[in-house]
Amino acid sequence: MTNTERRLGSGSLVIATHNAGKLKEIGALLEPHGLKCISAGSLGLPEPPETGRSFVENALIKARAAAEASGIVALADDSGLSVAALDGRPGVYTADWAERQWFEGEPGRDWYMAMGKVEGLLAERGPHVDRQAAFHCVLAIAWPDGEHAVYEGFAPGSLVWPPRGKLGFGYDPVFVPEGSDKTFAEIEPDRKHAISHRADAFAKLVAEQFPS
Template structure:
C-alpha cells in the first residue's frame, strides 16, 4: 500500500508563488495545507538530473530533508519525437538569454523558434509529434518517496497561435484538438494538461 501524505502541512518545493497557488487549489479539497519552500527560506537545489523523474526527486528530497516535512515537487517539459526527445529536461534552458543578448530572463519565442528551426532542417515531411510531460515527486523526511507521471500528447504547429498560456503553449496542439494550448480557455487546457494527468494519478493513489 502506498504511503499517504495525510492532512498535515505539505511543502511544495518551489519559490514560485503562482505554482504554489495552483497546487494548493488542487489539494485543498483533500485537507492538505501547502506551504512553499521559498516561504521557509529553503535553498533551491541544483537540478542535475537527466530525466524529469530525477529532477523532481532532487527537489522533493531536498525540501523534505531541510524542512522535516513531507514535500512535493514537480518537473515538466516538452519532448519532440523528431529531436530525440529534446528539449526535455532542458525545456526552460532553451528559453534562457545569454548575457550578450541583453534583457536577462526567458525568451519563449526564441525557444519555440529554435525547435521549429531544427524541425525544418529535417525537411517538410518531418514528424511533428511531441508531448508535454509532468512528473510529481513526493518525498518523506525518512527517505521514502513516490512518483506520478503525466503526459499530454500532441503535435507542433508554426507560426505560434494564441495569447493564453505560457512557454511552448502557442505551438502545441493537443491530440484531438485543432487549437493550441494558448488558444484554449485556461480551464479547458488545465483539464487535459500533463499536470492534470499527473495530479489525477496522485490524488487517486493518495486520497482515493
C-alpha cells in the same frame, strides 16, 4: 508509478517551489484533501541544483531536498516538452532553451526564441518531419525518512508554426493537444488545465493517495 504504499494524511505539505503562482495552483488542487501547502521559498529553503537527466530525477532532487531541510513531507514537480524528431529534446532543458545568452539582451527567458529553436531544428529535417510532441509532468512526493512516490502525466500532441494564441505561456502557442485543432494558447485556461500534463499527473496522485 510509485515506490511506496505510504499515503499522505492531512496536515502540512511543503511544495518545493519559490514560485507563488505554482504554490497557489497546487494548493488549490490539494486543499480539498485536507492539506495545507506551504512553499519552500516561504521557509527560506535553498533551491537545489537540478542536475538530473530526466524529469523524474529532477523532481525527486527537489522533493527530497525540501523534505530533508524542513522535516515535513514535500511535493515537487518537473515538467517540459519532448519532441519526437529531436530525440526527446528539449526535455529537462525546456526552460534552458528560453534563457537569453549574453549577446541576446537582458537576462531572462525568451519563449518565442525557444519556440524558434525547436522549429529551426525541425525545419532542418525537411518538410515531412515528424511533428509529434508531448508535454510531460512528474510529481514527486518525498517523506523526510527517504521514502518517495512518483506520478507521471502526459499531454500528447503535435507542433505547429507559426505560434498561435495569447492565452498560454512557454511553448503553448505552438503545441496542439491530441484531439484538438487549437493550440494550448488558444484554449481557455479552464479547459487547458483539465487536459494538461499536470492534470494527468495530479489525477494519478489523487487516485492513489486519496482513494475514495
